[in-house]
Amino acid sequence: MGDFDGKRILVTGATSGIGAATAEAFCRAGCAELIVVGRREDLLQEKAKAWSDKYGCDVAAVVLDVGSRPDIEGITVDHPNLFDVDILVNNAGLALGRDPLQEGELDDWEAMVQTNVMGLLYMTRAVVPHMLQKGSGHIVNLGSVAGRWTYPGGGVYAATKAAVVKLTEGLRMDLLGKNIRVTNIEPGMVETEFSLVRHKGDAAKAKAVYADTRPLRPEDVADTILWACSRPPHVNVQELVLYPTDQAHVGQVHRAPN
Ligand code: NDP
C-alpha cells in the first residue's frame, strides 16, 4: 500500500514549475484523486489529461485565480465538497520586478501580496474546515529562502514569503491537537518559469538568472514535498530550507562556465 493510496490532493499553481512537478509526482506515487489549480486553462487541462492518461489518477482541473476571493467563494458555493482534501499544497505564487522599493510598480506589489499571501490564506480557509471534520490533513506551503533573507530589489517578494513563515507558524499553533500537519518548504533557486514571469517575458534576463550554475529542478522540490507528506502521521516537517549545492545564500551563487 502506497503513502498516497486513497488520498485526495490539491495542488495550486500546477500549470508549470514546482506545482506541475509536484502534481505529477503525486500521480506517480499513486494518489487517488488530484485537483490541480491554475489560471491558464488550456495548459491546465492539457496537463491534467496527460497525468490522468499516464498514471490512471483521477485529475480534476480547476481554473482559478487563488487571489480572487469572489472566485473562490463562488466555486465553494457551487461545489461545496471540492476543497475536501487530505493534502493541500499552497504553491501558486510569483515575483514581479526587481526594482528598488522607491521605484517599485504598485501593480506588481498588489499582485504579489494578493497571490502569495491572500491566495494562500483563501485556499487554506477553504480547505481547513474539511480537514477538521475528518480529523486529519496536511497543508504544505511554498515559502522561499527569500522569506528568511532578502536581497536588493526583492523586498516586497521577500516580505510575502516572510508572511508565509508566520502564517505557517500561526496555523500550526491554531491547529495543535487537531492532527493536521503544517509545513513550510523554502527553496533557493529553482529553474522554472519564475524568472520569466518576474522579468515580464524578458527571456534573456530570465536565462541569466540560471546561467553557468546548477539550480534546483522543480522535481527536486517535488521530491521534498512528497517526502514531507509521507512521514508517519506523528511526524511533522515544520520547515525545510533547500538550496542548490551551488548556492550558499540568496545572493551568493557559484557560477562556472562550461
Ligand atoms: P512558475 O512561474 O513556474 O509557477 C508558478 C505557478 O503558479 C504557475 O502554475 C502559475 O500558473 C501559478 N499561479 C501564479 N499566480 C496564480 C494565481 N493568482 N492563481 C492561481 N495560480 C497562480 O514558478 P515556480 O514553480 O518557481 O513557483 C512556485 C512557487 O514556488 C511560488 O510560490 C514561488 O514563489 C515559490 N518559489 C520559487 C522559487 C524559484 O526559484 N523558482 C524558489 C522559492 C520559492 P498560471 O500562470 O497558469 O496561473
Ligand code: 8X3
Ligand atoms: C525565489 C528565490 O532567491 O529568487 O523564491 O527570491 S529568489
